[in-house]
Amino acid sequence: MNLPRLGHPNLGLGVGLRSVHFSHILEHHPSVDWFEIISENYMDSGGRARYVLEKIAERYPIVMHGVSLSVGSTDPLNRDYLDRLKRLAGHVDAKWISDHLCWTGVAGRNSHDLLPIPLNEETLAHVCERIRIVQDILERPIVLENPSSYVTFADSTMNEWDFLAAMTDETDCGLLLDVNNVYVSSVNHDFDPNEYLDGIPFDRVVQCHLAGHTNCQTHLIDTHDNHVVHPVWELYRRAHASTGGISTLLEWDANIPEFPVVHAEVLKARRYMRDGLDEIELASEDDTPIETAPSSTTSAVPHPATFVAVDAE
């Protein structure tokens, strides 16, 4: 029998640390439970980002979330990257290290996107082998997130949830269940998101992600630029109940509002932690959008975009 969350604590309700909020956090010390960082923005920094992170790590639990592990790539794993990741985890006492079930590039290139892999026995074996290597180097279980995706492969023979279940079973890695990604992919790939959750081994889920997306009418894009919509909250309600309580984090990466707005968004999760909530009570306090307004934009960019702008005179 596995320990819930791989034995990790339930950290409560956290927010993704973004540079636009540095000053607010250092000045006001908001009562957020924990922060998640984009690892690559800090692992090489000798500047303000790293300084602020170390200050914040003195007060708050830190979780490291990466976008460049590329565990699904057929390029060799980047040992230097993993060493730097491990060093940063030690410096900030990271509670765990996560990344995505994806590849980011091949033949030495990095697209800086979270690209999907065909889901079949061959790719499962490939990913599992690399997870084991990563875990050996990091000397801890890695936690992998289900990505939003926009294509499915003719060579896939498995559902994503079956792939994730087999992957965690074979490697003892953890799962970061992004319920917005489940919803986005369900619309894009025409499946029932509840069927997805039915297949998730919840004892392996270490953390949940929440985020907003862009509704392109024919498909959804995981832009992290908006409020969380009602169907995603409903998936979160199920995930929370199924895990018995789970570290929950809101990501907001574009059109980022002031920190209190972002914090208030993740605090809405409390509404979905109570079973049998009175529907009338919910309706009276709920300002949650059913879906983001349809957008005609042709320029929606999926997460991640992790560039930090220079502060110069």
Added chain:
Amino acid sequence: MAKQTPRSLSAIQQWMQAVITHPAGVSMGADSDEARRHVDVGAEHLESVIRRSKALTSAERLEVYADAYYLRLLDCLRSEFPALLYALGQEAFDEHAVGYLQAYPSQSYTLGFLGKSFPDYLRETRPADIPGGPEEPNWPEFLIDLAALERTYAEVFDGPGIETSPQLTGDDLATVMRDHLATARLEMAPCFRLVRFSFPVHEYASAVRHEESPEPPEPRETLLAVTRLHFVVRRFELTPVQFSLLTSLERESTVQEAVEEVGQSLSDEEFGQFAGSIGDWFSAWTANGFFAQVR
């Protein structure tokens, strides 16, 4: 076309990368030699690799990634080079940036290195038929200078600095000048850079950051010290004598050697002015974080 199975994961990944990073879009990407070398299907038969959804064709689904690839990276380059973006306008900037991304695709796990070779790319692709020729400062030279300055800013901003180290003080400096001139070496701050340009691009870049509407400046040899103080990038325009002195110190000359080296090129009158100013210069440079420590 019959489905080609089994296709290796490596082949599919190299194919998909070739398709979604092709500057002319998914169809051209799928028909490109590079893509067909890995999975030989072509744009007409994308469904044999990528399934369609109820709402989108295979090509339309791939276009989400193809559109995002350039948009994401262009957005990063626009953020790193705001003054170059202003000078060129977005259309011309993006044209150069797309060319750059093709010539120098990211090979790093971090976007912090994305713009590293952009000044080199602009230098390499500089038009050959500019009036006045390459010897005369001109518009391309201004753009290359601007890109080099903004890349320097990026490296200084996020690289190692001295904010969390013990600061060199005026008293430390006074001791050096009084007692250890012949032997003391001043270690430059790790964020310190000396740069030389053909235009006062620092003034132009600052004006853009302050949301003014600067006109391209006239050419003027511009010598700068760039460093970081309290996590903000600072730049200081230097005289040729100051630039020479700091260059000598950066090469790890002792303070006395650096002063003597610079002094050799000065007339008696100039040397008198130099000697009278040098104390104030060192005080200002120390206060502005040029030096990490005395060795």
